Amino acid sequence: MGIVSPGFHGRRRPAVELPPGQYLTEDFPVLSAGPTPRVPLDRWRFTVTTETGEEHGWSWREFQALPAESVTTDIHCVTKWSKLGTHWRGVSLDTLLSDVDTAADFAVVHSYGGYTTNLPLEDLLDGRAWLAHRYEGEDLTPEHGGPVRLLVPHLYFWKSAKWVRGIRLVLEDEPGFWETLGYHEYGDPWREQRYQGD
Amino acid sequence: MAGTAVPGRLTWRVATLVDAVEETPTARTLVLEVPGWPGHLAGQHVDVRLTAEDGYRAQRSYSLAAPAKGDLVRITVQELADGEVSPYLVRGLSIGDPVELRGPVGGWFVWRPTDPSPVLLVAGGSGVVPLVAMVRARREAGVRTPFRLVYSVRSPGDRLYADELNRPEPGLDISYVYTRTTPEGWPAPPHRIGVPDVNSGGWPAEFEPACFVCGPTGFVEKVADILVALGHDPRRVRTERFGG
Numbered sequence: 001m002g003i004v005s006p007g008f009h010g011r012r013r014p015a016v017e018l019p020p021g022q023y024l025t026e027d028f029p030v031l032s033a034g035p036t037p038r039v040p041l042d043r044w045r046f047t048v049t050t051e052t053g054e055e056h057g058w059s060w061r062e063f064q065a066l067p068a069e070s071v072t073t074d075i076h077c078v079t080k081w082s083k084l085g086t087h088w089r090g091v092s093l094d095t096l097l098s099d100v101d102t103a104a105d106f107a108v109v110h111s112y113g114g115y116t117t118n119l120p121l122e123d124l125l126d127g128r129a130w131l132a133h134r135y136e137g138e139d140l141t142p143e144h145g146g147p148v149r150l151l152v153p154h155l156y157f158w159k160s161a162k163w164v165r166g167i168r169l170v171l172e173d174e175p176g177f178w179e180t181l182g183y184h185e186y187g188d189p190w191r192e193q194r195y196q197g198d
Numbered sequence: 199m200a201g202t203a204v205p206g207r208l209t210w211r212v213a214t215l216v217d218a219v220e221e222t223p224t225a226r227t228l229v230l231e232v233p234g235w236p237g238h239l240a241g242q243h244v245d246v247r248l249t250a251e252d253g254y255r256a257q258r259s260y261s262l263a264a265p266a267k268g269d270l271v272r273i274t275v276q277e278l279a280d281g282e283v284s285p286y287l288v289r290g291l292s293i294g295d296p297v298e299l300r301g302p303v304g305g306w307f308v309w310r311p312t313d314p315s316p317v318l319l320v321a322g323g324s325g326v327v328p329l330v331a332m333v334r335a336r337r338e339a340g341v342r343t344p345f346r347l348v349y350s351v352r353s354p355g356d357r358l359y360a361d362e363l364n365r366p367e368p369g370l371d372i373s374y375v376y377t378r379t380t381p382e383g384w385p386a387p388p389h390r391i392g393v394p395d396v397n398s399g400g401w402p403a404e405f406e407p408a409c410f411v412c413g414p415t416g417f418v419e420k421v422a423d424i425l426v427a428l429g430h431d432p433r434r435v436r437t438e439r440f441g442g
């Protein structure tokens with residue numbers, strides 16, 4: 001236990017267990033590094049590019065035709081809010097990557113607007129990641145990453161890139177935007193991996 | 199372990215409140231002494247951790263309000279009506295009391311005095327804190343980088359750092375947007391920030407200014423959209439959103 005702040009009581013602990021250092025929020029804060037990109041659906045495209053340069057791509061119409069799943073999950077932002085029981089609808093990355101032949105261990109996610117984030121490829125597989133296009137029964141709004149964002153709820157939410165446009169599979173890990181600016185490579189909320197070296 | 203800084207790792211340090219400034223009835227600047235503070239850039243923030251006697255802990259992030267002076271750092275905390283941590287920092291923490299702190303954090307929403315580009319700062323409410331840190335860093339570095347600050351605030355009494363910002367400073371132009379109450383004789387009625395405010399208070403896009411926008415989410419969304427619509431390169435518009 002650290003030093004005690006005299007006279008600080010805090011709130012009663014919530015009945016649910018949160019990752020260390022997190023607090024519960026009911027609203028849905030928005031955090032991003034710059035203006036919100038607005039991507040017209042007729043120009044939207046999502047691509048997976050392998051380490052050999054082979055490209056798999058989906059237009060909006062093709063993406064809509066893929067089998068979608070409903071996902072209820074808790075989400076945790078590195079800025080310390082957690083939100084419980086959020087409802088999403090999206091396409092599992094297992095579906096998008098099923099025909100992709102790769103030996104890569106890492107993925108670099110690219111967004112409209114230039115944002116990037118990296119994560120191990122295995123964290124995108126086995127029902128742990130989705131491309132989400134609906135949130136709480138509505139189309140995903142631009143400020144929350146619409147038309148489509150990545151959803152990787154077991155990692156801090158900066159890994160769930162907004163306005164996602166593609167995933168590049170790479171043999172060597174490449175730190176993304178926040179990862180080169182002092183944030184943790186992996187970002188497991190339960191191990192409180194916020195910043196480099198945590 | 200608090201107090202044992204490991205290189206390359208942001209460790210929790212014990213900070214002691216050595217001075218405090220009442221900025222408004224609901225905002226206070228805390229001057230904290232943090233032994234071994236490594237220094238920071240204008241725009242960076244710190245995490246503050248409070249521990250109750252029963253071991254309950256809460257952490258929040260606060261923007262650094264000024265360049266470091268040795269081991270002294272400043273944060274300005276705006277009290278939130280339903281806050282858990284901010285009421286304690288504004289009204290509970292006394293001179294000599296300890297808090298835990300780690301940082302500096304964040305390498306994106308920062309201004310370096312070596313950058314010659316003109317700077318546009320657009321603040322909503324307590325979003326002015328990291329932007330004033332940039333104004334102060336400019337002053338301390340003695341550079342002539344042209345700065346403009348557009349500061350949106352509810353009423354004249356809600357302005358942070360009012361005396362300091364009232365003093366004329368060559369190369370720094372400040373314009374205010376009042377959303378609820380204006381000063382006597384103010385030419386515009388209260389309103390939320392719009393294209394004319396950003397346009398007249400800012401720089402033309404062709405000057406390629408570095409833009410820093412900080413405030414509540416709705417404010418930042420609106421200002422960032424306005425800047426892009428006015429022709430600013432989105433890559434030169436850096437935003438920091440206070441939750442909500």
